[in-house]
Amino acid sequence: MMVAEELDLPVDKVRITLADARPELLLNQLTGGSNSVRSIFTPVRTASALARQQLVRTAAAQWGVPESEVATRDGVLSHRSGRSATYGSLAKAAASDRTIRVSVSLKAVGDFRVLGKPQNRIDAHDIVTGRKKFGMDLQVPDAKPCMVRRPPTINGTVKAVRNTAAVKAMPGITDVAVVKYGVAVRGDTFGQCIDGLRALDVEWNPGTVDGESDATVLAKLKKAQLPLALPPLGVLSVEAEFTFAFASNAPLEPDNAIADVRPDRAEIWSTLKVPIDAQQDIARQLGLPADKVVVHVVTGGGSFGRHLFHDVAAEAAEISQKMGKPVKLSWSRTDDFRQGRTHPMCVSRVRATHLLGNVLTYEQRHTSSETSFSHGLGEMITSTAAELPIVGNYSFAQTIFLLSQSVPYNFGVVTQLLNEIPLKFNTGSMRNIYSPNVVCAQELVVDKLAAKLGKDPIAFRREFLKDDRLRAVMDRAVVEGQWGRALPKGVAQGIGLHAEYRGAVAVLVEVDCRPETVNRPITDGVTGPRVTKATIVIDAGLPLNPRGLEAQMIGGLNDGIALALTSSLHIKDGIPLEGSWDNYFYTRQWNTPPEVKVVVMPPTTGNPSGAGEIAVAPAFAAVACAYARATGAMPTSFPINHGRLGFEPFPSQPSTPASPTNGLDSAF
């Protein structure tokens, strides 16, 4: 849209591709932190405007007319004399073969014809016809399917394999190789790889967190909490402590990568948010110069932070090198939940004090199992820094925490501190990183403060908010979502506010906690409280594509609902128990609100905010606050249903369950 805008082209004439890893781009090839649109907004428009200017200059020179009289529209240059030329016909003549200093004016927001208007996805047609190619769909010559038998605990390693030859002789199987965290099996189909890995007889070494379970991690977190500065002040303070369980990024497309490693070079295809780091690290692993490792970035079926890490691509490279053949590696769904990246368990403790209707202090101590930032900021220097003992992951985590967290209320003396304990789970940033937990805790305490001061939650927030944009989105949500409307007992509203990525969001939800709703039957599904209605109001500074923005809000809402009510990992004896989507309860149709409204506010700042993550935290907070009001008790452990295991776990070995054979019985 940015290119189309400044080049005066229809959107469908702009083709966007994914670049291979390009080390010369340094920090500028990283997809994350809701930063893409913000970081490219000026450079991409500038480049496009320059191209247009060059075309105009070339046409003017060829036609002998002033540049100011050359018009551009839909890829055509024209002059009132009747002369015209397509961009393509003048592109070669317009190109410059040397670097020159030029200046260019960008369009004023008021002159936008493309930006700011609703635009459907450009890949929508390919998606609905099944033509869009994801990593799993790519065909690379001889890159046969490959899967890995994995250990019974996180990051366990292989001690011995007792029947390699027998498995290699199974139908369709071509190769078996021991790798860092398991035994890889290559074959004609993924189904045969699953049969092969299940048949392996493997003896395992321990993993990195063998003794750990939910309870042991929680105990360590509580012990590591940083002290609060002020003593409790009895009736004048509000205190609360919240626990948030492990969660899984779990994109729907299982983690996968294709690798073709030869003695002197390698080629990798994978969904990567930090491709330069992947290239440099994989080259080091393979013992090849970085410029001999070509890393192709391919479209993926979701990420939610998972693809910041290239562990799957590195594993595919390791397997290809050991087998001496190209491989298309896929983790199984169960691998993803049990050995994949997680958002770690954390505890957030809050103490606020008040006097004579004012809030004097707000202290929050957030304690988390370590979140890995080993991908750094995009390349080797900072990713290596994250692993150094002195700079280290802890400093990175602190920086991210301090840069992303703030309290939007006038609460006097405010401190928010992070402490992390270095347990060796496989962790990483999940959509919105720390904010969903920190903001949920904050908004529940805000509701508690309001109640203590005898104020309506909205009136209280309006009084204490220091951010006008948040006040405006809240006020709009109050109107659109009909705050305060009469609801049956057991059904209540909640509001959550959050400003980050230079944007501001309010989410207002209604949650039905009546027994007939909570206990509604769904086969193999967790029901529980139902969010029946949601209103999201976003101030994105300068909304570039309101339709896409709306989609991001709906997605963030469903993530927030999942984190508040249903989705978590249960760690037991060094591994999550979850193995399928009927164990890890991400929001399903029976959990999603039948009524959702998104309001995109008119431009406020003139600059676009980030959009991909910003709705998660306020949605989570709104659901938690509504649940507290509907049930009359503030929840302190999330998700609400974490305490009751709602499924029979798959055995830990073999690591991937067999596919069922009775699929025709459920045809409809």
Place this chain on the structure above:
Amino acid sequence: MSQHTFLLNGSRVTVDVADDVRLLWVLRDILGVTGPKYGCGLNVCKSCTSHINGKAFNPCSVPVSKIKESDEITTIEGLPATVGRDLHPMQEAWLEEDVSQCGYCQPGQIMAAVALVRKTKAEGRQITDADLDGLRNICRCGTYSRIRTAIRKGADRM
């Protein structure tokens, strides 16, 4: 190894593969038909939803030997041809509502939606919220509310 023959998107196909290989891998890894996606292989996520004789099913959980010679398998690639058009009305509704985000689950979502609408029409009734709540297909991007709107729109035109 044994031979298996069935109808796939209007054409007769024959594959030489072991009896117990699930149909999803026959479609994807042997025949190169990649519209049905692998999301779990456990008949849970429903990303591979396709049709067998017009009914929604999940090929990840059906051994190829259970497919009869007379069985007609339709994947997302073959859906438009079932109505003799370039796009099925449900696909058009999907485009109008701009449902997709990453898009990985959407072929399965559309195939499930078409089967659901056919079922409710056969029962002589409109789609209800309870019908939509009963759809099990995961969308990890959380596009659920646009899916609900698109299904109702597509149903009106089917």
